[in-house]
Amino acid sequence: MSTSSSDPVRVAVALCLGAIVLAGLNASPASAGLFGRKKPKVDYAPAYAPPPPPAAANGAIFQSANGYAPLISGARAAMVGDVLTITLVERTQASKASAANTDRSGDIGLTPPTTGPLSLFSPSDIGASGGSSFDGKGAATQSNALSGEISVTIAAVYPNGTYLVRGEKLLTLNRGDETIQISGIVRAADIGPDNRVLSTRVADARISYAGKGDIARASKPGWLSHFFSIISPF
Numbered sequence: 001m002s003t004s005s006s007d008p009v010r011v012a013v014a015l016c017l018g019a020i021v022l023a024g025l026n027a028s029p030a031s032a033g034l035f036g037r038k039k040p041k042v043d044y045a046p047a048y049a050p051p052p053p054p055a056a057a058n059g060a061i062f063q064s065a066n067g068y069a070p071l072i073s074g075a076r077a078a079m080v081g082d083v084l085t086i087t088l089v090e091r092t093q094a095s096k097a098s099a100a101n102t103d104r105s106g107d108i109g110l111t112p113p114t115t116g117p118l119s120l121f122s123p124s125d126i127g128a129s130g131g132s133s134f135d136g137k138g139a140a141t142q143s144n145a146l147s148g149e150i151s152v153t154i155a156a157v158y159p160n161g162t163y164l165v166r167g168e169k170l171l172t173l174n175r176g177d178e179t180i181q182i183s184g185i186v187r188a189a190d191i192g193p194d195n196r197v198l199s200t201r202v203a204d205a206r207i208s209y210a211g212k213g214d215i216a217r218a219s220k221p222g223w224l225s226h227f228f229s230i231i232s233p234f
Helices: 002-026 214-218 223-231
Strands: 083-109 127-157 162-173 176-187 196-198 203-213
Touching: 083 162, 083 176, 127 176, 203 214
Parallel strands: 083 196
Antiparallel strands: 083 127, 127 162, 162 176, 176 203
């Protein structure tokens, strides 16, 4: 009876697994299906240029609203949807050291009378001394470096001449994925003639570089080791 009652459960589980696999296989490349290409996050989604507004019926030939850019700006990016290239030149280094050394000692002694009714103790029996010492040192050093280039789009243009830029790059390699994400504020004066900006010139920069796959998984401890490292008091 137990074997026959478990058959419908096994069939249901098999059907569910089959449906999940088929859904992943049928997913389009642009979708975030089980086996599909990863969708960009909303925070780093590319910004596209808005459609031009209809021309004003004022009889004028020049319309400043139809993608006007001054002649002196050249081909520099200046509108929503334009592409910039961020040159990653991040390099940070920090070090810290501390040391402490303390020493403390004390001694007390009493000399009892040698005659009379109070001559009960010898001088060597009444005495106390104590001392304490501490010696501690600490040092920490950390350095980071990131170089490369990533192209982003202008997501917003502010009245003070700054731009909100954001973008990401997804590299699918042989044994894993590499993702670079960046967002921040860029001044128009910092944009070069070739539409390149140093990452050190990006205000409120949020740069993320992460990897997934066999190589990244092999460089991390297993879940059981991670669990015991959390609860270990040593």
